[in-house]
Amino acid sequence: MKLYAYFLMAYFSLKESLTYWKDYISFIIFSVFRLVLQLCAWYALYHSVDFSPVMGRSYETMITYYLVMEIVGNFTSANGIAGTLEQRMSSGEIATDMLRPAAPRGILIARSWGEKLYYFIPSVLIFFASVVVVGGIQLPASPGVFTAFLLSLCLGYLINLTFELVMATFAFWFVEVNTLRWFVSFFTALSGTAVPLWLFPSWLQAVCRALPFQAAAYIPMQIYLGGTSPAEIFSAFGTQVFWIIGLFLLQEWLWQRGKRRIVVLGG
Amino acid sequence: MLRKCKMFCHRIAWFFQLCGMTLSMCWRGYISHKGWSALVHGIGLIVGYLGDYVVLYSMIMNFPGIAGFTALDVCFLYSMGLICYALGNIHTREFWKIDDLVLRGGLDLYLVRPVSPLVQMFVRDIQVGYISHLILGLGCMLMVKGMSGIPWDLTHWALFFFSILAGSVVMSGISLIATPLSFWWGKSRSVTGFIRGGLRGTLHYPVTIYPKFIQLLIYIIPYAFVAYYPCLYLLGKDTSPKAVLYPFISMLVGIAANFAFWVFWRLGLKKYNSAGG
Amino acid sequence: MIEVENLRKDYLVKGAKEGIFSRGKQKKRAVSDINFTIHPGELVGYIGPNGAGKSTTIKMLTGILLPDGGTVRIDGLDPFHQRKQNCRNMGVLFGQRSQLWWHLRLDDTYRLLKHLYEIPDQQYKARLSTLREILELDEFWQQPVRQLSLGQRMRGELAAALLHNPSYLYLDEPTVGMDVLVKERIRELLGEINRRDGVTILLTTHDLEDVERLCSRVMVINHGNLLYDGTMAELRRRCPADSSVTIDIDGEPSLPDSLRNVKREGNRVSFNFSRHMGEGELLAKVISQNHVRDISITEPPIEDVVRDLYEGGEAK
Incomplete structure (x- = not known):
């Protein structure tokens, strides 16, 4: 019953977004265009080495990486939840949210799924269109690998989600989410969404491995591209779960303290 | 004749005074609104954009180059784009709200003053936050110049500053040109958003990497003239004598784009005057 | 003196969908052949329901909109074609739209307006001190505008509209959203400005009490037609209620x-x-x-x- 209510909220949020269909179409053109620009850059780069492999990865792998990353990035992103949560906390609206039977964070997550579908559907469409146009996209080696990829994708989403909640509660004491996001965007540049980590110098790769961001997007991508043994896949899951638990505990701790303060502000 | 000249000088002085005044107001407004977090935000902007440099550099570093540009060249190009983006958009932020201004009559407040609405709108929301872009862009640019070790003579330095100016003028034209669409459509956000956001990515790389139709697009919406052409001479990519002229061509393109905006705006305003919001 | 003769304004409105692609456009008359004259020093209330044509009239008087027919003359000036000249002699206040700088104190906005209207220093100082006194701005002079209450802000807006000492003041819904006490205060102030400086005031409002308490003359408009133009007392006498x-x-x-x-x-x-x-x-x-x-x-x-x-x- 409760889950049904969340579904409804997601649905309404999706419908709300779809009413601005002109913006929607321009958003799709926008995304396709961005992708095309980036593909042009990869083409030009590989052109300079006559399409021979670089760092052991072929041109086809690179294109596959980039296109699949469009889906991975969109699916795992939880952007926007922190901003809304911050808004509701500073305006005190969160106090009324807490009176509702549904959990305030649950409402926000449901709503964000509505919006996510809105962004996610075009990226899936773009992917399939690219497969048709570009061709030569590598598919996962086996159904097993693909299943592992999907699982890892979901875990990646949870990492971003918990991180987003940490950011929201963190922002409540220190700086605005908007400011925080600029700092964080430096690290998301290191998450593999823009450039595969194998192109980084090894010391930078080591830094990235110590951060949760690559666990969200880069790990699923690696599983998709294959070449990882079952043992490695399991250890990758382990890393992801480790980050989820760690970030969840951190945000829960911050949230409990924040809630007390909201009650004080609201009272 | 002399009186006319004097009047003109008076207008110019008046205009600069106005700019100084609103610059100070925007600055104080920004600080009063954000307080210390304004500084944190400024640093955040720098850090965030630094991420782009890391991505660009590490991406290209593994290859001989992209269309003849090395990783450092591309960082230089990116810096140029960043600086021109900031300088060229200092005065355009009020136009981001154009949909709202036209639909809800905010424009009326500009029309009841004895000064052209365009002038008022240019100085209404001066973007002082762009100082971060400038610091980072200039810093990285000079660093890249030092690392690449190309010796610059006086011509280079003169063209360097002129290129920044020209690129900013082009950028201003790009940001403004589609905004009067609001007068006809009510909303121009989808088009202006695409021009501002979707095409901005073309600033990062040499234009020759793109297929013909995209090249055509960035000649019409003249992103190609913001950073790429002016940088050809500075980076020594084009050693023919005509390369010196590129920044000047950029300037002409920029003036043309701003002029086109002005004509378009006048038409739109006429429509607004006869039909209302 | 404001002279309005046979003033007319049409809007094109999108009609109901006819077929899939064509959307018929219909002409809707927003203001039809209005005539009135307002003499210097009058305080006139302009009332009518939503969409009656009040705002359209005000926009034509202030030179924002070009009339489709008829003429407007304000002290002999055509407000549209001689817009800038006309602007120097009028103050405008839109109740729904603020002209003040949100994060700054009032005097920042005023100094900017001084520059825009090119008011000489001496005159500006004298005018500002008068307005500060009448509108009692001193109590919140040091605060940024975002911290002011609605009533305080409206007083600030009034000062901004009057700073260049205009002879005409147009107010579009000046009391919208205010509580009773604040409304009363704003009314008093408007009355005082009208008496003291002889400013001609034309105000549109939804709140008929504004008109009743304040205006010697009232004009009623509906569906673009001027239904009544005269005193409040006469209006009462004519009415069958x-x-x-x-x-x-x-x-x-x-x-x-x-x-x-x-x-x-x-x-x-x-x-x-x-x-x-x-x-x-x-x-x-x-x-x-x-x-x-x-x-x-x-x-x-x-x-x-x-x-x-x-x-x-x-x-x-």
């Missing part, structure tokens, strides 16, 4: 049969009566036939008066 009369009578009352809505409560009798229908005689009869101890007459609420006017206009 009922006044209610309550009298206290000693002894058994004797009342004519033709009285309407009679209610009795012991010695207190109340009934309705309309000046419009010439029922004055009836009232005289009641008074002469009874021993009246006390009498009170309640005028019809202004809302009823105006509603009658709107309905009359619609029937036309």
Whole structure:
């Protein structure tokens, strides 16, 4: 019953977004265009080495990486939840949210799924269109690998989600989410969404491995591209779960303290 | 004749005074609104954009180059784009709200003053936050110049500053040109958003990497003239004598784009005057 | 002097969808052939329901909109074609739109306006101190605008509109969203500005009390037509709405049969009566036939008066 209510909220949020269909179409053109620009850059780069492999990865792998990353990035992103949560906390609206039977964070997550579908559907469409146009996209080696990829994708989403909640509660004491996001965007540049980590110098790769961001997007991508043994896949899951638990505990701790303060502000 | 000249000088002085005044107001407004977090935000902007440099550099570093540009060249190009983006958009932020201004009559407040609405709108929301872009862009640019070790003579330095100016003028034209669409459509956000956001990515790389139709697009919406052409001479990519002229061509393109905006705006305003919001 | 002759303005509105692609465009007359003259120093209320054409008229008077027909002259100037010149002599206040800089103090906005209107230093200082006194701006002079209450902000807006000492002041819904006390205060201030400097004020409003308390003259517009232009008292006299009369009578009352809505409560009798229908005689009869101890007459609420006017206009 409760889950049904969340579904409804997601649905309404999706419908709300779809009413601005002109913006929607321009958003799709926008995304396709961005992708095309980036593909042009990869083409030009590989052109300079006559399409021979670089760092052991072929041109086809690179294109596959980039296109699949469009889906991975969109699916795992939880952007926007922190901003809304911050808004509701500073305006005190969160106090009324807490009176509702549904959990305030649950409402926000449901709503964000509505919006996510809105962004996610075009990226899936773009992917399939690219497969048709570009061709030569590598598919996962086996159904097993693909299943592992999907699982890892979901875990990646949870990492971003918990991180987003940490950011929201963190922002409540220190700086605005908007400011925080600029700092964080430096690290998301290191998450593999823009450039595969194998192109980084090894010391930078080591830094990235110590951060949760690559666990969200880069790990699923690696599983998709294959070449990882079952043992490695399991250890990758382990890393992801480790980050989820760690970030969840951190945000829960911050949230409990924040809630007390909201009650004080609201009272 | 002399009186006319004097009047003109008076207008110019008046205009600069106005700019100084609103610059100070925007600055104080920004600080009063954000307080210390304004500084944190400024640093955040720098850090965030630094991420782009890391991505660009590490991406290209593994290859001989992209269309003849090395990783450092591309960082230089990116810096140029960043600086021109900031300088060229200092005065355009009020136009981001154009949909709202036209639909809800905010424009009326500009029309009841004895000064052209365009002038008022240019100085209404001066973007002082762009100082971060400038610091980072200039810093990285000079660093890249030092690392690449190309010796610059006086011509280079003169063209360097002129290129920044020209690129900013082009950028201003790009940001403004589609905004009067609001007068006809009510909303121009989808088009202006695409021009501002979707095409901005073309600033990062040499234009020759793109297929013909995209090249055509960035000649019409003249992103190609913001950073790429002016940088050809500075980076020594084009050693023919005509390369010196590129920044000047950029300037002409920029003036043309701003002029086109002005004509378009006048038409739109006429429509607004006869039909209302 | 504001002279308006046969002023007309049409809007193109999107009609209902005809077929899939074509969307018929219809002309809608927002203001049709309005005539009026406002003399210097008048304080005129301009009322009408939503979409009646009030704002359109104001926009034509201020030079924002170009009329489709007829003429507007303000001290002989055409507000549209001589916009900048006309702007120097008018102040405008939109109740829904702020002209103040949100994060700064009032005087920052004022100094900017001084520069825009090129007000000489001496004149600016004198004017500002007068306005600070009349509008009592000193109590929040040091605060950024975002911290001001609605009433305070409106006083700040008024000062901004009056800074360049205009002869004409146009107010579009100046009291919208205010509570009763604040409204009253703003009304007082408007009255004072009008008396003191002889500023001609034209104000549109939804709140008829504004007009009743403030304006010597009222213009009523609906569906683009000017339905009434005259004093408040005259408006009341013309209107058929009922006044209610309550009298206290000693002894058994004797009342004519033709009285309407009679209610009795012991010695207190109340009934309705309309000046419009010439029922004055009836009232005289009641008074002469009874021993009246006390009498009170309640005028019809202004809302009823105006509603009658709107309905009359619609029937036309």
